[in-house]
Amino acid sequence: MIIQIVYLIYILGLGLTFGSFFNVVGLRLPLKQSFVHSRSQCPTCEYTLTWRDLIPVFSYLFLRGKCRRCGTKISPIYPIVELTTGVLFAVSYLIFGLHIELLISLIFISMLMIVFVTDITYMLIPDKLLLFFLPIFVILRIIHPLNPWWDSYIGGLAGLFTLALIIILSRGGMGAGDMKLMGVIGIVLGLQDTYLAFFFATLYGTVISGGLLLLKKIDRKQPIPFGPYIILGALTAYFFADSIVKWYVDTLW
Numbered sequence: 001m002i003i004q005i006v007y008l009i010y011i012l013g014l015g016l017t018f019g020s021f022f023n024v025v026g027l028r029l030p031l032k033q034s035f036v037h038s039r040s041q042c043p044t045c046e047y048t049l050t051w052r053d054l055i056p057v058f059s060y061l062f063l064r065g066k067c068r069r070c071g072t073k074i075s076p077i078y079p080i081v082e083l084t085t086g087v088l089f090a091v092s093y094l095i096f097g098l099h100i101e102l103l104i105s106l107i108f109i110s111m112l113m114i115v116f117v118t119d120i121t122y123m124l125i126p127d128k129l130l131l132f133f134l135p136i137f138v139i140l141r142i143i144h145p146l147n148p149w150w151d152s153y154i155g156g157l158a159g160l161f162t163l164a165l166i167i168i169l170s171r172g173g174m175g176a177g178d179m180k181l182m183g184v185i186g187i188v189l190g191l192q193d194t195y196l197a198f199f200f201a202t203l204y205g206t207v208i209s210g211g212l213l214l215l216k217k218i219d220r221k222q223p224i225p226f227g228p229y230i231i232l233g234a235l236t237a238y239f240f241a242d243s244i245v246k247w248y249v250d251t252l253w
């Protein structure tokens, strides 16, 4: 029991730290900047951040979301990504334990978090990022296949073709990046859960974007990235598909 709690705290800490790294990768990758060598700076006053400014979540709270030197507001995306990564890493451990699916889960969350940062910041999902993760998921789904083993491949194809069809029909509502992302997600999830992910992405997109429009937080003409909804949908399907399908079958059949 104690050892499990130690693991849980360790994985939570790992997630918070990785979340901080995913922010850096997501912000710098589309600008073709190195995310290993240069230190982070405040974009306004060029104050170089020290360890005190880089503690995940806590630094943001302690600084009340402002630069230590010039008081420029720090984007809440940083602590949101850190906290979400930490919590999702911990949830993965609680669900899967020390199983190979935990590794798949942690890498899947990592990809989704970086995509979240690039898409919400630049409205862009870099090919380079998806091409980095694609072979990893293909290999991991060979080592630990879905049932049947080819479910990964039809899941991937279904993700690609469904979004391709929507791009053609909606003439620009979604981008090629969303389509490729859904293809990679399909390999991890398999056919049924890919459609479930897509269903939830559309549901979240309608409710959240609709809500923001009603509250006049966004403009009708302003383009909204769809990636974050795909990410939410994929996480819902990945973690809760079994419970959702069971509930659906129990309730309606």
Ligand SMILES: [Zn+2]
Pocket: 042, 043, 044, 045, 046, 047, 067, 068, 069, 070, 071, 072
């Ligand atoms: Zn500053």
